[in-house]
Amino acid sequence: MPRPRRSPAFAAFVAFTPSRLAPRTATWLIAATLGAGALLPQAAEARVKAAHPSVNVTTVLPQPVMAGLQRAHVPLSSVSVVVEKVGDRTPILALNAGKPMMPASTMKLVTTYSGLSILGPDYRWRTSAYADGTLDASGVLHGNLYIQGTGDPKLVPEELIDLVQKIHKAGINGIDGALVLDKRYFDPSTRDLPPFDDDSTAPYNVGPDPLLYAFKSLSFTLTPSPDGTVAIDVLPALAQLRIDNQLHATNGPCRGDAASISPTVTPQPDGTVVALFTGDYSMRCDPRTVNVAVLDHSAFFAGGFLALWQQTGGTFSGTTREGAVPAGAKLVATHEGPVLSDIVRDINKFSNNTMARNLFLTIGAAEERPPATTAKAARAVEDFLRRDSLNPEYLTLDNGSGLSRDEHITALALADVLQRANASPVAQVFVESLPIAGVDGTMRNRLANQGAGGNAHIKTGTLRDVRAIAGYVASADGNSYVVVSLINDPHSEAARAAHDALLEWVYEGPSQGFTKVSAPIEEPRAKPRKNPRKRAAH
Template sequence: MPIASLILFSRRAPQFVSSFISPTLRSASPGEGAPSGRGLGRAALALGLCAALAFATPADARKLKHRPRVSVTTELPASVTRALERAHVPLSAMSVVIERIGSATPVVALNAGKPMLPASTMKLVTTYAGLEILGPDYRWRTRAYADGTLDTAGVLHGDLYIQGTGDPKLVPEELIDLVDRIRKAGITGIDGGLVLDKRFFDPSTRDLPAFDDDANAPYNVGPDPLLYAFKSLSFTVTPASAGTVDIDVVPALAQLKIDNELHTRAGACTSAEAAMPNVTPESDGTVEALFSGEYPVRCGARTVNLAVLDHTAFFAGGFLALWQQQGGTFKGATREGAVPIGARLVATHEGPPLGDIVRDINKFSNNVMARNLFLTIGAVADKPPATPQKSAQAIERFLTSKGLAMPELSLENGSGLSRDEHISALSLADLLQAANASPVAQVFVASLPVAGVDGTMRNRLRHDPVLGNAHIKTGTLRDVRAIAGYVAAANGESYVVVSFINDDRAAAARAAHDALLDWVYRGMR
């Protein structure tokens, strides 16, 4: 049965699973912001915007598989070229494709076939392929196995194994479900080890170098089969009474100790450096977060997000903190290892469906979630352990099966946080056309940020007519600005829009992309 011919932009912004997720997602990608998940902006609510995008028909989709590689060049509007000039970015650094939904011929094509750095718009390739290959209802499963005997007091005399399959959103509210299920299986204490089975991803996917020098930034977190809470701690510093300062941290880690030597002072909020802890692993296995110095009262509450420890220590600490909060006991050590053949399954946690995961990835440009999805595609399409090569080959096979020839495509980790990932504007436009004509069109399009309303587009074009009338994925690196998605124009037409700017001064040229979207909304007049 064909999908509906119209898609309506959501009147409600997505809600997070926990208050912890929001600040972490906000720092998930360098240069890209995200909302707190509290709903649409007041302007959008007041206007009650409800723009429509027309999907291509199956017949249109078949035509797109055999579309000609045209070389059309249409002069861009003065608003775009002036913005480039102000940023001192040459037109040759910009790649643009604009197409009507369902049409095989671009309306505008500038440097269309040139391989470009796409930054986070590469997530569109990963999420669309994931939705089609795995299905929107795909769920990751995290399992617990017991290897030992259980006494009448509920103490396991042996090891508890946790086996991960790369759940991208195993946050505290999700992991507590696994803890509860283990306890319902009769286990209240562990007189043995906590063993983590992480064979779903190949060891070569671990301990990769950070993308930049900010190794503790959440956007630099690498993938892991037992990714917990994006491997990031969220510290919130709040001035309290009598010159003291309160410190809250989420998620809780069993081995984390807070040393609070902060005190408040009067005066202007000139710096919040005191809110940045010095995190140090100790020889006894504990981790100390030291806060010291003066904190200006006028700074109010401040939150700092840090990616600390390795994945194994972070997951173990998070699991044990929840385990002990529920009254569970643990006397052993933590290590990695494979679940033995004789171990019995005692609990299974199913994560959110892929459709929800894709929404988080695209709305908030979460790199580590995209990387976990990328590797999952390879593990499912081939077999574990996943490698980037398996995943890239699986996605390329899928694209070929859809008639999407992309000879210039280069995939490294599927998130766009890379200097080695490339795609052309024409190829990404092809993918957007195919996605819009596919069975997963509604969940895919709805996952993209809405201009002026939510996600990484929340603070853009809020006072322009295109507000609420475009679903646009953004991409940001130091020398890259990118946009890709769909615009419902005022003339009733719907368009695919893709544009990349690759230049050392790209950061100053964001206005050119905003002007481009506004021009498309106005019918390119």
């Protein structure tokens, strides 16, 4: 008989959740047979035993998962796993469940659930324009135009053009003063941070900003032309950008990767920015796109705004700078960005770090007033979790995106977040934001031809030495489960098969069981000292 398959948009999780969650009770204590490691920290283990002293079973992970870990040379001491039935916070499977681990991008689950709950799914960011000066009969503003940002994570060309057109509708067609950017909504300490790793041009390294535009990244598309040249198109347009195309077309085989065709981007003394392309490009290659983060946020936003301004007939003869909107300036236009529910979908489906960091800071500004800082954001999230009956004791927040080696959470705590989110008013929006195995997002190429394909909403996480999955699985037996697995190990990259095996095992139905063995449990580790405000470091 074929396996039952649910629609990719299934919402089974909410249906299986009672209105009030039972308190966390027993857990299966899992012994490490690939190298016994510490299980729950002492306090967490004591709570488990006090809640259900009769549970004292040691066992191993399901055989396919064990086999995947063995092939990857990952010991169980480097793995933390929790599997629970949705609506029942008693784990049916738990390994190192209270051990603080680096979660990579699964930390976005904490940020997005907190954001949806605190701000509301219909929350919209506002980007506003103010005029300070006089407007003549021809529509020229004799004075400054101010653009004030509040951290819209998706201020892309299709959105910013709305603000530009509204400024035109207000009668302004030219600016002979300055274009001034008001970025006070985020504290200066949140800007110009060092990249997570050595690749400062990687879009995933782009930091947060109140006037984040197009993720501060350019997409160059190279297309061979019939006349033997290579055309280069770029999005978004920047007023100060010039492309120097010195590519040499060849008839040889198509070789190389995106890195081999990346441009050298250099600011010039006259204020222009040159993107230089050199080298050979085979006419046999299909069009290729390379994404590059360039400039600082202010220069990038100004260039993007002015490109749209000029494309729509606007004139500009002044300079650009940062500054505060003066008290007497007149509000002339406001753009409202997409609703938060759409933003959260982009963050989780595609694991967008920059959008998550802007959301994180927005939470801090909303709860403790601007300017936002990472400390305010961390406090706001932790306070919300406490109000939501969740314990942030082993949670360490840095930037809210998981792109950090200073962010930690336990599998048990992350499972608690998933349980609470599924029982909350934002459950449907939250669950549907997660990638669907074999269908979309970061899970589109995983488990497509297996039972879990189409039946698992799973957020993934990847850093050097870190692999993580967390989300929900609707099993073939009609139940739904919370699944969390965090691997912190130098060989974690090779353990993807073990994670896929875990998801498939849950889909097949955890009631099928697995082999039990006896093994000693090591002494628990001391709780690591928290430093939630420290910057991310590779």
